Amino acid sequence: MTQAVSKQSAAERLFTLTCCLMAAPVIGLSKRDIFASVSSYAQQASEMAKEKMFDRDKTALRDMGVALEVLDSLSFEEGDTARYRIARGSFSWPKDFVINAEHLALLELAAKAWNNQLLSKSAHSGLTRLKSLGVMQTSRELSIFTPRLLAQHDSFAPLADAIANSNMVAFEYRKPDSEQAVREVSPLKLRFIEGQWVLLAKQGTQIKNFLLRRIISKVTSLDNASKPVSDEEVAQAEAELADFVSNNKAVLEVEQDTEAWWHFGGPEGSQVEIHFMDEALLAEDLMEFGSEVRVVSPESLATRIRSGLEKVVQVHA
Amino acid sequence: MPKQELDSEELFNLALSIVGLVLRDGPMQVKELSEHFGFSEKTIVKAVKTIANSEDIGRFETHFYVDEELLDEGEVDFSAGRSALSEPPVLSKRQTTSLAAGLDFLAALPQFSQNSALAQVREIIGSGTEPITDLGLNEDQQRLEPLRSAILNKQQIVAQYVNQLGQKSSRAIDPLRIDFIGRRHYLRGWCHLKQELRSFRLDRIIDIEVTDQEITKQGSSATIPEEVFGALSTELTVEITASSEASEIFWNFPSFDLKKDANGSTTGKIQVGNLQALGRHVSRYGGEVVVLAPQSAREAVSEFAKLAMTGYDGPGDED
Numbered sequence: 001m002t003q004a005v006s007k008q009s010a011a012e013r014l015f016t017l018t019c020c021l022m023a024a025p026v027i028g029l030s031k032r033d034i035f036a037s038v039s040s041y042a043q044q045a046s047e048m049a050k051e052k053m054f055d056r057d058k059t060a061l062r063d064m065g066v067a068l069e070v071l072d073s074l075s076f077e078e079g080d081t082a083r084y085r086i087a088r089g090s091f092s093w094p095k096d097f098v099i100n101a102e103h104l105a106l107l108e109l110a111a112k113a114w115n116n117q118l119l120s121k122s123a124h125s126g127l128t129r130l131k132s133l134g135v136m137q138t139s140r141e142l143s144i145f146t147p148r149l150l151a152q153h154d155s156f157a158p159l160a161d162a163i164a165n166s167n168m169v170a171f172e173y174r175k176p177d178s179e180q181a182v183r184e185v186s187p188l189k190l191r192f193i194e195g196q197w198v199l200l201a202k203q204g205t206q207i208k209n210f211l212l213r214r215i216i217s218k219v220t221s222l223d224n225a226s227k228p229v230s231d232e233e234v235a236q237a238e239a240e241l242a243d244f245v246s247n248n249k250a251v252l253e254v255e256q257d258t259e260a261w262w263h264f265g266g267p268e269g270s271q272v273e274i275h276f277m278d279e280a281l282l283a284e285d286l287m288e289f290g291s292e293v294r295v296v297s298p299e300s301l302a303t304r305i306r307s308g309l310e311k312v313v314q315v316h317a
Numbered sequence: 318m319p320k321q322e323l324d325s326e327e328l329f330n331l332a333l334s335i336v337g338l339v340l341r342d343g344p345m346q347v348k349e350l351s352e353h354f355g356f357s358e359k360t361i362v363k364a365v366k367t368i369a370n371s372e373d374i375g376r377f378e379t380h381f382y383v384d385e386e387l388l389d390e391g392e393v394d395f396s397a398g399r400s401a402l403s404e405p406p407v408l409s410k411r412q413t414t415s416l417a418a419g420l421d422f423l424a425a426l427p428q429f430s431q432n433s434a435l436a437q438v439r440e441i442i443g444s445g446t447e448p449i450t451d452l453g454l455n456e457d458q459q460r461l462e463p464l465r466s467a468i469l470n471k472q473q474i475v476a477q478y479v480n481q482l483g484q485k486s487s488r489a490i491d492p493l494r495i496d497f498i499g500r501r502h503y504l505r506g507w508c509h510l511k512q513e514l515r516s517f518r519l520d521r522i523i524d525i526e527v528t529d530q531e532i533t534k535q536g537s538s539a540t541i542p543e544e545v546f547g548a549l550s551t552e553l554t555v556e557i558t559a560s561s562e563a564s565e566i567f568w569n570f571p572s573f574d575l576k577k578d579a580n581g582s583t584t585g586k587i588q589v590g591n592l593q594a595l596g597r598h599v600s601r602y603g604g605e606v607v608v609l610a611p612q613s614a615r616e617a618v619s620e621f622a623k624l625a626m627t628g629y630d631g632p633g634d635e636d
Contacts, residue, residue, distance in 0.1 A: 008370060010325030015332050016371040019380035022402045023373075037375035060326050064333075065409030102434040107442075110419030119415030125330045126412030128354055132337030135345070135353045144468045147497035149422055160418070164410035174562065190414075192422045195500035216561045216581050259479055262523050288601040290621055294628035306629040308603025312622035315607045316615045 013040040017057055018066060021086045028071050028085035064125065101136040109142060113149045119160060149192075153212040158219040159199055162187050168224045172217035173210060176280040180216060186226030188234060193241075194277050200237060202227050207237035211278070245277050251296040252286070260292035271296065283308060323360060331356065332367040335393070336381070336402060344387075344394035358391075365393050408442075417442045426497055428461050460519050461495065464504060467527045468492045471537065476504075477524040478517055486510075490517070491536025507536035514539050555595060556609040558584040563605035566598065584609070596621025 008016065020037045021029060035041040035050050044050045061068050067087040111127040114120035155171065162169045169187055174180040185201035185208075192198070197212040207229065252272050254261045264272045276282040283304045286293050295302040323331065331354065338353075339345055347365075351358045369383035380402065383395040408416070420439050423429045467474050474492055479485050491507040493514075502519035512535070559566050561581030575585035589595045592614055599606045599618045608615045 009328075009367065011328035011332060011364075012367045012370045014325065014329040015367050016373070016380070018329075018333070019371050019402055020373055023380070033375065037373045039372070039374045042374060060329070063409060063411065064326055064330050065407060065412060100434070103438045106420065106423060106429075106432070106435050106438055107416060110416050110423055113419045113422055114415065119411070119418065121327070122409070122411045123415035123419055125327055126408045126416045128327075128331055128334050129408055129412065130416075131354055132334035132341070134338070134342065135349065141469070144465065144493075145428060145495050145497070147423060147426060149419070160414045161411065164414050190418050190421075192418070192425050213562050213565060259521060262479065263520050266523075283603065284601045287603060287625065288597045290597055290600065290625035291628050302629060305603075306626065309600065309622045309626045309629070311604030312600045313619050313626070315604050316619040316622070 007043070008038075008040045013038060013053075014057060014060055014064075016040075018061065018086070021068070021084060024085050026085075028069070028083035030083050031080065034084065065129070099130065099133045099136075102142070104131070104136060105142040109145065109147060113147050119157065153197060153215070155199075155212050155215045155219045156190070156197065158221065159187050159190060159212075162219070162221055162226070163189065165221075166226045168222040168226050170220045170222055171215045174214050174216050176214075182217075183210070184222065185210070186229065188226075188229055194281070196277075196281065200234065202229055207233060209237075209241055211281075241277070245275050248276050248279070250274050250276060250282065250298060250301055253294045253296050255292045258289075258292040260289040263289070279304060323356070328360075328364055328367060331360070331364040333402075335361070335364055336368060336395075339393055339395065340397065344392055347388075347391045347393060350393060361393070362388065365395075368395060413442060428465070428495075460522055460525060461502070463525050463527050464492055464495060464519075467525075468494065471532045473528045473530045473532055473536075474506075475526045475528060476517065476522045479521045479523060485523075488517075490515075491532035491539075493532075493536065493539065494541055495519075505541050507533065507539050509533070514541060552588045552590070553592065553614070554586050555589055555611070555614045556584070556586050557599070558582055558607050558609060559602070560605040563602040566602065566606050569598065589614075592617035593621070600625065 016038045017034065020034065024033075029037075031054065034054070041050050041053060044053060058068055069085050069087050070082050071085065072082040107127055107130055111120075111123040114123050159169065168184060170182055170184045172180050173183045183203060185199075185203045187199055187201045188207070189200040190197060190212075191200060199210040199212060199215075201208060201210060250273070252264070252274065253270050254264055254267065254272055256270060261267070264274070274282075279301055283301060286295065286301075287305055287308055295305060334354070335350065338350075347358050347361050350361045354361065356364075365383060365388060368381050369385070371380045372378070373380065381395045381397060384392075387394050417439070420435065420442055424435055424439060429435050464474070466472075472492075474490050476488050476490055477485065478488050489509040490504070491509075492504055493507065494505045496503045496505055496516070503516040504519060504522065505514065505516050507513070508515040557566070559582060561583075564581075564583045567575060567583060567585060567587065570587035570589060572585055572587045575583055577583050589598075595608070595614055596618045599608055600622045608618050
């Protein structure tokens with residue numbers, strides 16, 4: 001054991017490793033260089049223990065956004081001749097990004113929204129990283145809001161990971177009024193629309209929207225890399241969904257002075273017209289108002305609600 | 318807000334971030350860093366020591382020199398030895414994805430829909446500036462504005478409120494915070510009538526009058542619990558089963574004893590304030606949620622659905 005150096009914590013080891021790799025010459029460092037430079041490795045009893053520790057650390061670095069590169073002129077695989085370095089330029093922010101107090105307050109809210117679930121840890125560590133861009137006064141204006149996400153869908157984290165790693169996924173999906181089926185898709189984006197989490201993904205040649213609550217199996221990550229999709233294609237798919245929503249109209253009759261009536265803004269007459277993304281979801285929202293709302297059109301929505309309520313009565317008979 | 322102890326990856330992350338900040342802006346107080354990053358002073362010192370203990374033992378060289386004496390006095394300063402590390406790395410994909418999803422969520426809320434700073438951040442963090450479909454909560458917007466100014470100016474309000482049972486009352490409230498939980502806004506405030514902290518659903522507030530009276534001492538000294546659900550005074554435990562798609566019902570109540578079967582259905586217990594409100598929560602899922610016990614709860618749900626069906630019995634074109 002080297003006398004001058006006390007035992008390093010795991011965080012110290014990761015930090016030293018990062019510094020050594022950053023200071024490395026262009027050709028990178030060999031594993032042997034690394035094991036000789038970072039005291040935690042030097043202190044390991046066996047080669048195998050060093051290797052294991054290094055493998056864990058490589059994953060930790062990559063998880064934390066450090067772009068570790070492996071170079072090997074002799075082999076396509078990561079062998080003993082491999083050399084390691086951190087990609088130049090991976091340690092810089094977009095040049096024109098000037099962060100201000102309001103940006104930071106919003107990012108703080110975005111991280112807090114996770115409320116200790118799922119991606120909370122990544123969101124908070126990302127926020128910490130962003131805070132290195134400067135100290136500023138926090139804004140009281142925004143501190144009065146505390147939005148909380150309820151995204152406890154089991155599929156959320158694996159889908160977010162697949163998006164990050166650009167790989168395809170498979171899951172079983174059930175649309176209302178049809179059988180469940182396995183879908184193999186390239187996930188692109190998770191979006192929050194009308195109170196629902198929606199996955200934007202490429203299936204075959206088409207970009208489609210999937211409601212997370214209708215994914216009824218585990219999400220399996222496939223070995224295939226996801227299909228490349230241009231920003232234009234994504235923008236187009238998003239615009240199509242917005243068009244679709246604005247063309248979906250329902251007319252409702254609302255009983256005056258009831259909660260439903262206030263919910264729809266206390267309309268002058270008894271009728272309101274609304275737009276919706278998904279008829280089955282709208283039916284749920286309307287069934288909650290019970291007898292306070294009656295659907296005038298479309299007929300399909302009225303039928304859906306009637307049969308939904310019949311089923312409720314039936315299973316509680 | 319000081320948090321619990323960090324794990325080693327998070328501490329490493331914090332150390333990288335402190336390096337970036339101090340090299341950029343110069344020496345800083347531990348106290349200042351603690352407030353900025355939202356971690357305890359002890360955690361900040363620990364992260365700084367992580368930076369100090371980064372010697373390359375192969376070359377006997379140090380990456381950073383930390384002034385330990387200054388650190389004991391509460392100041393953080395260090396100079397780069399042979400380090401090439403001058404800025405923390407950009408965000409990992411997972412960090413970006415989680416922040417982007419959080420920002421998307423904010424963008425869907427009416428109080429942020431016109432926020433230009435949010436649009437700027439979303440452009441950089443990768444979710445784009447395209448407006449996403451909003452939550453259809455535009456009605457809340459009219460209530461949010463007076464509430465926001467009342468909270469910031471510490472003014473009492475008088476609200477006309479309709480509770481879960483449809484009963485209307487006039488409440489004097491010290492407004493404290495606005496939460497958005499799941500899909501609804503709640504005003505959290507000190508209720509003068511009940512003499513306790515209460516949550517009020519915004520869509521049930523039908524009128525708001527902002528008074529010129531300052532909020533009371535009880536209101537300004539009250540701590541709002543982070544808990545989404547407060548303790549209910551009249552609680553009833555109800556056993557339910559929900560299909561995979563309807564299992565989100567468990568997120569809306571304090572719930573326990575949850576079990577998932579092979580088909581993806583979840584069975585468990587929830588605590589509800591009253592049976593009438595249960596009817597609507599269960600009926601919305603059109604039979605995908607079934608109340609198992611007690612019998613009184615099953616009957617309440619059935620009654621609610623039967624009453625709701627009356628609107629659909631007629632021919633539809635009746636005069």
